[in-house]
Amino acid sequence: MKKMAVAGRRAFALVGGVLLLAAAELPAPAAAKLYVVTTTPDLAAIAREVGGDKVEAESLALGTQDPHFVDAKPSFIVKLNRADLYVKRGLDLEVGWAPVLEKGARNPDILYGGRRHVDASDGIAPLEIPTGVLSRALGDVHPFGNPHYQRDPIAAKTIAKNVADGLIRIDSDNRAYYEQRRDDFDRRIDERLAGWLQELAPYRGAKIVTYHKSWEYFTARFGLDSIGEMEPKPGVAPSPAHLAELINLMIAQHAKLVIREPFYPDNLTRVVAEKTEATVVTLPESPGGVPGTDDYFSFMDYIVKQVAHALQETKGR
């Protein structure tokens, strides 16, 4: 009987403790700005463009980080718990880490279907949707299409629209403000895109190789021809046999540029470049991936200039 009482008291203490902690919850400080949490830095950069001084946007992944393999750190759960708006790249890019965070965040509105949830891929026409039998025999393939659309400036306009729609959903009083900033972003994209196209126009049709299948939207937009990847299949580490095949392909097709993101190993790209007299250029996956590329326009400026410069260098080889 005594033990039962002890156990009972323990149960009540447990429940009571939890309730006391809940009651003692500190009131959230009055937020002057909407707190936008994004999975990747490109989305945060565009959220700043659209949200202006009414938002504080923060990305969970860094620009230097492989967005497929982000550690689902508990500190991210706290950020999502506080988030007024949650924006993700979608197309299963973050499937390996974001669901754990979303589940733990205790912020139901950021879950799929919630009013604070924005899937930036809504309205994007995905490339490379796998057809036929889909399995891991194809590597770490994305069933809904290639999720690396952030380097296509036209896709950036779709991202801006989705972010603006999300902001308007939770802050309709400032609808006109967000719409005006979205339109302004679209206008600036159109203007800058003309320049970027012009800069890369002399190299239209140039054959390139990338480390991962993450440049398809960029090459399609700017008329480059991606003939292969260092990875034999998405996510699979390069094998000697595949690299030998790739080197032969590059020599046969006169591909003189290899693009890798900073988080991929550089030793093998160097070997391939040496064998093929190609130039290796390291380019960011997202804004902030290299210094001076914190906003979307400087990010695209950097990429276009680096690609143009590298292709110019390789002319005549």
Added chain:
Amino acid sequence: MASRSIATRLAFEKRRLWHLRLLPVVALVALAPIAAAANETQEIRELRKEVGELRDAVRELKGQLRQLKGQPPAPVATTEQEKELEAEIRAAMPPLAPGTLAPGVGAVAAAPPVQPAVGAGIGKSSSILNPDISFNGDFTFLGTDNRQLNKANRFSFREAEVGFQAPIDPYARADAFITFDEGESPGVEEAYATFLTLPYNLQARIGKFRLSFGKNNLLHRHALSQTDRPLAEVANFGEEGLSGTGIGVSYLVPNPWDQYVLVTGEVANGLGEELEGAQGIPLERPAPGRSLDDFVYVGHAQSFFDLNANNNIEVGGSFLANEPRSGTDTRVYGVDLTYRWRPLAQQGYRQFLWRSEGYFTHQDTHAAGRSVFDTSGGYTYGEYRLGQTQWVGTRVDWTEIPGTSGKKEWGVYPYFTFSPLEFGYFRVGYEYVRSDRLNDKDSHRVWLQYNFSIGPHAAHAF
């Protein structure tokens, strides 16, 4: 895959041809009465022109179909004639990718042509309404000089796990894992509902689940860094770790520093049920007619600190109590500490993890003579990721055996893991164990393991 792709494309082209073949007929039938008219209008001339173009397109596509039927799947060097033909066909086909670039200075690129946005903006699940179904297989070989050990010197399909995971409704999700251990009846490793939309930063679980004691105990066997669980964990909770049927509530504690602080409380059926097979703890089932005394109570507090972008620390404290009306009173206290280093700026595949856990156990068997035992134990391991696919690490174990006076075991366990992708890995390890509960105290163990997962298995907790 490539041949299937070609076959799919051929079928697609056939369907296109079938429609196109009809178009001139339909157009001609529609145009016949008008053509009979004395005065041919401009509109008719345009329509006739279109019909002619369509006929040409049909002819070209027929040619392409013949080409495709005769082509090998891999890209091959093409002749100039073939290239021209391909260019013509490509021009006749609707664009498949955004590549129609406006030429010239100041041109603005055309919007990408719309493909069916399958999955874009929807639930992003590999199945529709059905739960995500996954399978994990764990194949091991234990080579050892100690034949007392379970599954010594034999290949073993140690465990097959089938997982079902899906939202139940807008408020909760379900996770269920059925295990088939070699030589044992199928069992439910976990099957629980998580209520995601509770107020006040609360979350609740109902069902059977791994109890929140420490860090390692939360992991399924296939997600462990080593092939077996640490000696101290096995001594306290058994080879499978500690799970229970009950309810749990966790609370994400708000604080002015935005620090991650999670407090969890769980109540489950007694240790007599949960620790079946555990070594060192008497297996006494609760007497019929349960009371609150028979339950096991688990509390866990956890926090996490980002030292900077590349370094972080996670600390936790756990408590377990079970004082059944008959049988052994058990209290276990635990501490855990994890340090991670992962440089994000360059070579993100490098990583170092150091994890340690300590267990402090108090037991009272209520037996005549000595009945109270206070024991402790723990493990520590460091693991370094050499590159995209390789890990190397070493674990060191030491533990007193709960419920005994002075019996100990310790071990050291270096290992190497190779994982081509995150869906499968090979692991080889050598483990030296000195245990007071084995007749032959010293044992050398060589572990070989291959583990694979198929299907959409949700990510594990950090």
